[in-house]
Amino acid sequence: MLYNKFNVCAVIVTYSNRFGLLKQVIKSCIENEISTIIVVDNNSTSESKEQLVLFEQKYSKVLQVIYLDKNFGSAGGYKIGLQRALEQKCDYIYLLDDDNKLKHNAVSKLVDEWTKLVDIDNKEEQLALLSYRSDRTIYKEAIIKNNPSYILGMKNSFLGFHILDIPFKIIKFIKKKFIKVAYRKDCGINSGKVLVAPYGGMFFHKQLIKKIGLPNELFFVYADDYEWSYRIPNIYLVLDSQIEDIDISWNLKKISSPFYTYLNNGSDFRVYYSVRNRVYFEQSIVNNRYSYSINKAVFLFFLFFYRNCSNKSRYEIFKKAVIDGLSGNLGETFDMGI
Structure with a gap:
């Protein structure tokens, strides 16, 4: 498939005892033919770690796990995961939460959209794409209204x-x-610009990290994704690339x-x-x-x-x-x- 040429690396952060969710996400990444999967274990429970060790052995060709001795929060976890991803041979990075199960062709739809966006100069340092999560309708509303800042509310x-x-x-x-x-489920729009995005579902080139830097670990958890994604010049939501949240926030x-x-x-x-x-x-x-x-x-x-x-x-x-x-x-x- 086309996106194999893109050498996509997924970065997933997990914690507590969420292996039951995480394994579904990892399998969906493999089904979408993602070449490298990095899991940051934010000091999960011993039961979860034991199961993850076995899973890492089973899928050793594609799966790498970073075991941390404390919970560094989402900001610290994704920072560590991104640092590892920058060391890989992959060109593109796909961030996921440990409950973001990819639907069929989620990655290929992102690659299609990336290829179509020819009007953005130096895309590698200027662009991120975002998969659609149906429980976060505010993002879809933002592109229907053609109002990228709609997610943050009025100025x-x-x-x-x-x-x-x-x-x-x-x-x-x-x-x-x-x-x-x-x-309106069918708005006749496939993609549109948003101002900020959650980690889960963001797709971008490694060069973007050199442009905007890494997440601020001082946030620990919550809003760190907004602060980090706000630095990205262009973020486009892609409705055809879909993720199922198998746990409700x-x-x-x-x-x-x-x-x-x-x-x-x-x-x-x-x-x-x-x-x-x-x-x-x-x-x-x-x-x-x-x-x-x-x-x-x-x-x-x-x-x-x-x-x-x-x-x-x-x-x-x-x-x-x-x-x-x-x-x-x-x-x-x-x-x-x-």
Whole structure:
């Protein structure tokens, strides 16, 4: 096949006891004829490591595993994996989460799109492609709306919240709840530009790393992918290249409001790092501090009153995360495990 000439190297980061998911992802990579698979074991459980050692022996021709003695988070894990990938003979790198199962021809569709994009000069240092994950519809909406920054919300938003966006969200909710407007599955668009992307599903040439650098390990987990991908000049979502998320992310589960998510969903650990890192990242893209401060104040006002019928201790953790994000207090500063 054509993409064999591209010598694709997949980088996957795993942790805890997720081998049941990971093995499905590895097999899907082999079925897609990826030439090299690098797994970064972020100090997973002994049971997971034992199974992974056997798997590494079985697929020794294509599979390499880096065993770490502590969890370096997603930022540190992908940094280590990318450093190993740069040492390989492959030309292209494909980042995946340990629950990103590739569908048939996921890689070949990316290669087709890469070949078609002839208008971008020096693609190797300027371009990344992104496979489509159907549970992350906001990326598809971004290219339908031809609004690459749609994923981050309106300019100067606080955690994606902007007061000027409230009327539109109300209208959208009413349509979804009562009018039952069907979401267009066939939009007639195969690809489009997005401003940021998750690690899982990103495809690019090795030269890109020399251009933008490696992930910032001080983020530890959450929003590190946004900060890193924001450095990429061009990111194109490719709808025909599809990934199935075989585990649902905590922040994508059905919710009633963002306030409920932060005060009730996930663990204290997850909420702290996702809020702290997103707030820190936002400081680099804000162009109107006054507008940003208003959005932050309104969001915190709503959250303050919502805490009375939710988790008050989580509210205190949320506040600390915001303070640390604004002050740039990064690193592994929260002492609870995942």
